[in-house]
Amino acid sequence: MHADISKAEPNLVPLLDLVLQLVMFFMMTVHFATEQFEFKYVQLPSSQSARPLDQTQPEFFILAVDRKLDPDGKDTGQRELLRLPYSTEQGVQVIADLAKPDQKNTIKLFLQDKYAEFERAKESGGVGGEKMLVIIRVDEGVEYKYMYDLLRMCKDAKFKKLQLRAFAKNK
Amino acid sequence: MAHKRKSADSLELDINIVITPMLDMAFQLLAFFILTFHPSDLEGALDLNLPLEGETQAQSEPDPTNSDTALDKRPAEVEVIVMADSKEGGIAQITVKVTRRVDPTGEGIIGGKGQSSEGKGQNIEGENEADRLTQLRKHLEGAYRQVENKEDVKLQADENLRHGYTVKVMDMCTQAGFQRVSFGPPIPHDPTK
Numbered sequence: 499m500h501a502d503i504s505k506a507e508p509n510l511v512p513l514l515d516l517v518l519q520l521v522m523f524f525m526m527t528v529h530f531a532t533e534q535f536e537f538k539y540v541q542l543p544s545s546q547s548a549r550p551l552d553q554t555q556p557e558f559f560i561l562a563v564d565r566k567l568d569p570d571g572k573d574t575g576q577r578e579l580l581r582l583p584y585s586t587e588q589g590v591q592v593i594a595d596l597a598k599p600d601q602k603n604t605i606k607l608f609l610q611d612k613y614a615e616f617e618r619a620k621e622s623g624g625v626g627g628e629k630m631l632v633i634i635r636v637d638e639g640v641e642y643k644y645m646y647d648l649l650r651m652c653k654d655a656k657f658k659k660l661q662l663r664a665f666a667k668n669k
Numbered sequence: 670m671a672h673k674r675k676s677a678d679s680l681e682l683d684i685n686i687v688i689t690p691m692l693d694m695a696f697q698l699l700a701f702f703i704l705t706f707h708p709s710d711l712e713g714a715l716d717l718n719l720p721l722e723g724e725t726q727a728q729s730e731p732d733p734t735n736s737d738t739a740l741d742k743r744p745a746e747v748e749v750i751v752m753a754d755s756k757e758g759g760i761a762q763i764t765v766k767v768t769r770r771v772d773p774t775g776e777g778i779i780g781g782k783g784q785s786s787e788g789k790g791q792n793i794e795g796e797n798e799a800d801r802l803t804q805l806r807k808h809l810e811g812a813y814r815q816v817e818n819k820e821d822v823k824l825q826a827d828e829n830l831r832h833g834y835t836v837k838v839m840d841m842c843t844q845a846g847f848q849r850v851s852f853g854p855p856i857p858h859d860p861t862k
Binding site for chain 2: 640
């Protein structure tokens with residue numbers, strides 16, 4: 499009579515497979531978020547037409563226009579132009595305040611110097627100033643005139659490849 | 670003999686891997702990752718059309734003897750003018766101007782070559798910002814079908830327009846079919862807006 503009792507055990511292996519796959523997915527996406535550039539300085543706008551980043555670009559140069567807020571979160575009116583490093587928070591360089599007309603010359607000289615530097619680096623295998631991609635990260639609260647001024651100054655400094663950045667928003 | 674068979678049977682080991690603790694651990698890991706999962710927006714790129722001389726391009730007359738230059742410098746026939754409100758630098762008014770370049774001989778439209786043009790500015794109406802942007806896209810889609818230069822559109826904005834809104838207008842231009850957005854010089858802000 500006892501021999502007729504059959505053991506009913508659920509097969510947990512497929513469930514375990516599924517759970518491990520989910521764990522793997524979440525682990526990978528966590529890494530994905532950290533691969534992006536840190537967003538401390540600039541709150542980028544959202545754009546439906548932003549295309550995925552090209553990871554093959556050999557050399558680039560990141561500028562940012564930040565809307566400086568005071569500790570209470572109020573706009574100070576300063577529009578700092580920053581040079582951001584490639585991946586870490588170390589080495590952010592404040593170039594000038596775009597909102598101050600007397601500092602425009604500083605920005606012009608900085609861009610001209612950079613262009614000359616990239617041109618010199620051509621001899622050691624660099625892409626040069628003309629092919630250097632200038633990535634411009636503009637805070638969503640910055641006014642059009644400052645963005646236009648910066649683009650204009652980049653162009654005057656002979657940079658040709660410019661790119662704005664935005665958060666890609668689903669259509 | 671029967672004894673031997675019995676001892677052989679008892680030697681058969683029934684090895685079962687206990688999966689339950691592993692599953693427990695996997696569930697805990699899963700819960701941790703789900704709770705800490707904050708999908709940040711992915712950064713994307715908006716390529717810019719250089720040279721940025723939207724204004725200069727539109728006003729200058731390309732050399733008709735050099736066809737390559739004329740093609741390269743073909744001015745945008747559609748211009749979007751955005752005025753900002755005084756409070757937050759949002760969109761107060763949008764005007765779309767379609768300028769069809771026409772041949773001085775009157776033979777037809779030849780992008781970039783003609784001097785005389787038929788310019789019409791139309792204000793985009795809408796109850797709110799989202800509505801105005803939708804209307805802008807529809808209007809631009811109509812303009813896209815009319816013009817010869819289907820690649821370029823010129824955006825000229827109020828000096829105080831916030832970058833977030835500039836990008837929204839750029840989105841509408843690209844959704845309407847235009848590939849390149851060039852920027853015109855900022856328009857001085859009108860405090861009555």
